[in-house]
Amino acid sequence: MKPFLTGSAAFAAGIALFAAVATAQQDFTPDYAIEDDAADFATEAPANPSEPWILAAGGRIYDNWWEALNRPAPHYITHPSYPEVGQKSGAETWRCKECHGWDYAGVQGVYRAGSHYTGIKGIEGAKGKSVAEIFELLRGPVHLYNREMIPDDALARVAAFVSRGQFDMSGYIDPSTRQIVAGDINRGREVFQTICAACHGFDGRKLNWGGPGEDAYIGTEAVDVPDEVLNKIMHAHTGVEMINLQAFGPELAVDVLRYTSTLPTE
Ligand code: HEC
Numbered sequence: 001m002k003p004f005l006t007g008s009a010a011f012a013a014g015i016a017l018f019a020a021v022a023t024a025q026q027d028f029t030p031d032y033a034i035e036d037d038a039a040d041f042a043t044e045a046p047a048n049p050s051e052p053w054i055l056a057a058g059g060r061i062y063d064n065w066w067e068a069l070n071r072p073a074p075h076y077i078t079h080p081s082y083p084e085v086g087q088k089s090g091a092e093t094w095r096c097k098e099c100h101g102w103d104y105a106g107v108q109g110v111y112r113a114g115s116h117y118t119g120i121k122g123i124e125g126a127k128g129k130s131v132a133e134i135f136e137l138l139r140g141p142v143h144l145y146n147r148e149m150i151p152d153d154a155l156a157r158v159a160a161f162v163s164r165g166q167f168d169m170s171g172y173i174d175p176s177t178r179q180i181v182a183g184d185i186n187r188g189r190e191v192f193q194t195i196c197a198a199c200h201g202f203d204g205r206k207l208n209w210g211g212p213g214e215d216a217y218i219g220t221e222a223v224d225v226p227d228e229v230l231n232k233i234m235h236a237h238t239g240v241e242m243i244n245l246q247a248f249g250p251e252l253a254v255d256v257l258r259y260t261s262t263l264p265t266e
């Protein structure tokens with residue numbers, strides 16, 4: 001048995017060494033395993049993508065690229081461009097929304113104050129710029145998104161979102177009070193009851209993503225973080241099979257947002 005044990009021990013040592021090397025180098029190694037809750041619809045591209053699909057997919061990368069693309073999160077390092085004044089660290093600081101805001105307005109928007117403050121400007125200045133130019137900016141020294149993090153096809157989608165998909169939220173949500181100031185509640189109710197309720201329930205309480213002892217329903221979020229919810233309605237939540245209203249434009253999404261703010265918060 002001795003040789004077998006020796007061989008097995010050597011094999012185990014080899015595995016351990018491989019694992020150590022792999023851990024050291026693996027941080028951004030692509031992981032194509034699809035999670036149970038992240039089926040093709042959530043993380044894959046259609047064969048012949050339409051403009052609304054591209055913009056919604058780009059919006060999800062803006063939200064959280066590793067969940068949108070089913071990749072490992074960059075837990076190990078705070079983004080080098082994340083400023084000292086900021087209160088966040090680690091993976092969160094690699095989300096576009098963390099530096100530029102859910103309303104794309106950066107320091108001019110909702111993140112002008114509070115725990116998400118960075119002082120960084122919004123992305124509105126890049127509206128209408130070429131996808132190629134935005135793409136280069138995102139691969140460059142300020143942003144540092146390499147191919148293992150966001151592959152070329154996905155980076156082109158978030159660049160398309162920056163160029164053609166962002167919209168001015170300031171007329172819908174007041175950036176200083178974070179209150180919803182537009183939207184037709186009755187139109188929103190029509191859409192919510194016939195579409196969203198299939199998964200979220202008529203009162204929005206069928207899915208709860210809050211922590212222990214703390215509810216987070218659509219109603220809760222619509223009141224607390226309407227700019228985030230508007231993104232989810234326009235682009236869908238990342239890594240799950242949720243629909244989005246991109247094909248119908250922001251006005252209808254704001255109607256739904258307004259209605260969801262009337263739903264139970266707990
Ligand atoms: C860690 C913070 C940080 C993250 C995360 C980040 N950016 Fe930036 N971004 C910056 C900074 C800093 C600038 C330069 C701002 C300046 O020139 O004052 C910038 C500039 C930009 C600009 C140019 C804006 C203009 O007015 O021309 C665009 C577009 C942009 N970022 C898009 C993105 C996208 C898309 C993502 C995610 C894929 C992203 N950023 C993630 C910090 C960040």
Ligand code: HEC
Nearest residue numbers: 195196198199207208209218229232233237240241242243
């Ligand atoms: C096909 C099912 C489905 C439909 C239809 C659907 N959603 Fe979702 N939605 C989900 C799932 C799944 C989640 C993730 C829940 C979780 O993380 O626990 C989610 C998450 C959300 C979130 C929370 C994201 C966060 O911040 O964590 C919001 C807000 C939301 N949905 C709003 C809507 C609205 C509004 C509609 C209608 C326009 C809608 N959803 C339609 C499945 C759906």
